[in-house]
Amino acid sequence: MTDIAMKAPAERRLRWPNVPVSVTIAAGWILAMLVLAIFADQIAPYGFTKFDLRNRLSLPGNAAHWLGTDELGRDVLSRLIVSIRISLLIAFGATAISAVAGTTLGFLAAHFRGLVEQFVLMLADFQASMPFLILALAVLAFFGNSLPLLIGLMGLFGWERYARIARGLAISANAQGYAAAVRQLGATPQRVYLRHILPNIASTLIVSMTLVFPEVILLESGLSFLGLGVQPPMTSLGNMVGYGREYLTRAPWIMLAPAVTIVVTTLAVSVIGDWLRDRLDPTLQ
Template sequence: MSDTIDQSAVSTAAKRHSSSRRHPFLVWLAVVWLGVMIVAGIGADILSPHDYRDLDLRNRLLPPLFFGGQLSHPLGTDQLGHDVFSRLLHSIRMSFLVALIGTVIGAALGTILGFIAAHRRGIADDVITMFVDFQAAMPFTIIALTVLAFFGNDLMLFIAVMGIYGWERYARLARGLALSARKQGYALALDTLGAGPWRIYSRHILPNIGSVLIVNMTINFPETILAESALSFLGLGIQPPLTSLGNMLGYGRDYLTTAWWIVVFPGLTIVFSVLAMSLLGDWLRDRLDPRISAN
């Protein structure tokens, strides 16, 4: 029996060691890919060979360069003659920008509400917890479709809607960690010395739980990209003349069998970007989460 347990422990340790050797390589690949995406988004205006809004009906549905296309359109053109490469660069910028702003808004909103619930307790805690449970129980897509269909399709409103995606996770996390931190000696000492709530939470509790919140942001960011892509695919997200990865998928779905490049390139960009961010978030969680590091 003990031999079996020892062999199992050795096997588990070997797997972890092997995984730890492979994991940094995957993380480096993820960092390189995300770096390329950031450069592509920031330098979209410089790197684009054409204006992504230009129409060229004489060269519509051109295949990519390596499939018989033209050098002037390396990734081909879509049904209206837009250069796919130029639109892809600007779509990366828009999708990443919306996901980043939405993630920051959700993190800030959830963390503040979590701190309020932990500090006030009582009715405030009950009300915030009720909203957290409601958000967790209601699918985000239904909420987003309702808001966007009722109030119209505006870019700022769409970004605000993306900001409420996942805020309840931060609220739960911030509330639990803040309650735990307030029971520790440093928070009680600051409270005894007369420090205000703002000083205690912003300058002492938040830095101590910041690593866990950052890890949660890296996990929430790719989910926000997928949510934005899904809404744009349905026609309720980014609207023309602006473009996003989901927008490109939505307009190219009718040409999947005749002009696959319109859908494949933005689709692969979404897949690899989400995978890269998930790998990076998983690695950061292993490094920064004290509960996992202790094990």
Template structure:
């Protein structure tokens, strides 16, 4: 009698939930809209036409159609919404990269060296985390002055402790692994140990944090611009458009509605994708 052949087992990969796919498509569309803004926007976002001010969506003036209406200066809301996506995504991407790199490096160094290095770095992390991030950002921007570059720097300086704490905890568990201790015993330097052995094993947790922080950076940029401390006029920004549109809610609802809807869809898509990434990269859920 023939023995039963062994059945080869294959690790099952969970399919992507169908609820995530529409939001991934929305996020992709918003990113492409920001990249190709000069080719998508029908009009110059800063061009004023006082004869067409506060016109409803679909109004035509001087041969131009304002598909999403016009603002108080006669500027096209559609074009400004498209260019506003570029500002929000640029600020969020740059601040996440800067804060992620800076915080992750400090967290790994604190967990690797321990002692007084760990004490100093983690006490600084505790101090920064004890202050509300938006309050710290408002104070810092008020001191440095409102501009696009200052907003990026401020958001990076206020959010790096989140990465430092995650990198610190993850590095503590990885640093005690046998292969890491063996590499250290064989004379590997700290840069090689952290870059080749530690970072690849904690990258999943850091990516999840970065994904969730991305949506928060978009909200912070919009909040600072709403208060007049972010991107300055005439540059189009969703937060600044919301700030202007609140004065015309009763007469020109479209000024605040469309950038607010774009902001809502962007943050919602990023958060849902971040939650899915956390579930996929969490070893406990496998």
């Protein structure tokens, strides 16, 4: 009985993966950001547009305003929480659109081959060769600013990576026995790709998503910093940094709070992405 009790914890330890401390901290930070984004309205102590001109540029650390106030007396902590929600919404939405569009085009290229494959690869080469920031600036300057347009535009970023990965892995899967066997049993191409090929390449696509996600956050922050991203009265992390740069010498906390959040969040996602790549890539085992 004692031997069985001693073996059970050992087997349980072997069953759980050895997660580094850095990955655990990164996952905790991302979880905290998600909780703040989901319950922003309940957690924020003030409305993010509420003015208090008598407390303009208040120093951080006081009981009323933990992170201080900005030039209009708005609570920096409340604006930071709402900015996290908007920035994560844009990042998650854009990453999902990019992954779905790129994977779909990659599967189409692998299935039809020929002209369809050449057209998809030509689009991917064109996307990779064009600076996306210049394209985004042109589109936003011409069509104006709106949150759905910004999310859709960000969704065009990085799709060529998913397309190349999905195409290559789908061609490899088609050359293997399981995809051909399922096809010979009468399965439709849609079922073959969605029920059999996609689950086998999902790990690689997930790793790619974790690598694109921080880039989308930085890109959105850059556009908002330039004044072409999220527009007032709505706020985002890049928007807060853009407005806070004018008060960098007098009230640096206005810019430092969102800037540190951007850096730590992108670093956390990158750490998790690198760890997942090492865990899921069989060539690195």
